[in-house]
Amino acid sequence: MTPAAATTGTTTRTTRAYRRLSVEERRTQLLDAALSLFAQRAPEEVSLDDVATAAEVSRPLVYRYFPGGKQQLYEAALRSAADELESCFAEPREGPLTTRLSRALDRYLAFVDEHDAGFSALLQGGSVAETSRTSAIVDEVRRDAAEQILLHMDVTEPGLRLRMTVRTWIAAVEAASLIWLDEGKRPPLPELRDWLLDHFIALLTATAAGDPQTAQVLRTALAVEPADGPAGLLARRILPVVGDAGHLL
Secondary structure (H helix, E strand, O other): OOHHHHHHHHHHHHHHHOOOOOHHHHHHHHHHHHHHHHOOOOHHHOOHHHHHHHHOOOHHHHHHHOOOOHHHHHHHHHHHHHHHHHHOOOOOOOOOHHHHHHHHHHHHHHHHHHHHHHHHHHHHOOOOOOOHHHHHHHHHHHHHHHHHHHHHOOOOOOOHHHHHHHHHHHHHHHHHHHHHHHOOOOOOHHHHHHHHHHHHHHHHHHHHOOOHHHHHHHHHHHHOOOOOOHHHHHHHHHHHHHHOOHHHO
């Protein structure tokens, strides 16, 4: 290879390695690096140097985009994760309710699986100078999920009991996800998803027994559920158990 060719080759490699990124591309690159690290370790264990190394940039460059330091970067990463979690429940409003929730849960649980040990910190705030802003971001995820689910049930003005039922289920999904990670990712995700769907149907049924609005929502939802769907399968599993308690009737 001639010196000119070598020089040209070096220049080409250098240009490729240090391609200038737009402001948005660079910010996305840094957030992706931070999220990847937060997914592996708790935020307090991740330094700005770690983020710079993971993104293959200098520490001053990280500060240029996040002059507020680690807290600002953490909040931005949390916001990015929140946006992804909120999108999990965005689903076309057609077909059986359990089918829609099943797809939403698949996306949600895939996020949990991908972020692994960092899920608790990403969703629950963590211990890095937790502020009202981080708490608000996390609460927004839960509220948005509740609103999406109520829309799937065609409810625009939920009563207290129905609203509490939906938010209770969201809290259960979050808690079950954390326990699933603590239990070594057992049971398999499809089994966990189906179990959480059973919980949702059971919660709605229990609330419907004493709340007319929830009862109407449940009747409407069950009317389009297939016999071999989650609701039908749960009903067939429950009937023998309830039958054994016939003396209570």
